[in-house]
Amino acid sequence: MSREDEDEEILAIKQRKLTEMQKSAITRSAMNSITRPIVLTDMNFRDEVSKYPLMLIDFWAPWCGPCKMISPIIEQLAGEYGGKVVFGKLNIDENQTVAQYFGIQSIPTMMILKNSKVVDVIVGALPKAQIETKLKQHFLDSNNTIGNIYG
Numbered sequence: 001m002s003r004e005d006e007d008e009e010i011l012a013i014k015q016r017k018l019t020e021m022q023k024s025a026i027t028r029s030a031m032n033s034i035t036r037p038i039v040l041t042d043m044n045f046r047d048e049v050s051k052y053p054l055m056l057i058d059f060w061a062p063w064c065g066p067c068k069m070i071s072p073i074i075e076q077l078a079g080e081y082g083g084k085v086v087f088g089k090l091n092i093d094e095n096q097t098v099a100q101y102f103g104i105q106s107i108p109t110m111m112i113l114k115n116s117k118v119v120d121v122i123v124g125a126l127p128k129a130q131i132e133t134k135l136k137q138h139f140l141d142s143n144n145t146i147g148n149i150y151g
Helices: 003-032 045-051 065-080 096-101 128-140
Strands: 038-040 054-060 086-091 109-114 117-123
Touching (some): 054 065, 054 128, 109 128, 117 128
Parallel strands (some): 054 086
Antiparallel strands (some): 054 109, 109 117
């Protein structure tokens, strides 16, 4: 490989890294403005989940008592962790395709996704501190994944 080829390759690598850094900065900026859970549906699920590096999804239904108990906790956490994690809520009665895909059988179920991969599942109405502890585990742990969504 000639010196010119090496220089071109280094330049291409630098350009790729710069593009990645710019994309990351845009994502962080967008995440900082999201301080409330976003509404997820069968139609927008894939697009919304792919936008954010870390997301907690609350699978719920309006008739579910325990879901009503954790809803304010999810709201609080969304406000406290805006910029680090995006929170989403998916009504399983209105969005059965996604709920069935993930095999949701009990609610509330919360899934933590990192780079569109499920990294943790929380079932039941847990106290805020326990949800927060689970979430914090994934701020730094980037290698722990259960599986990529949608294959």
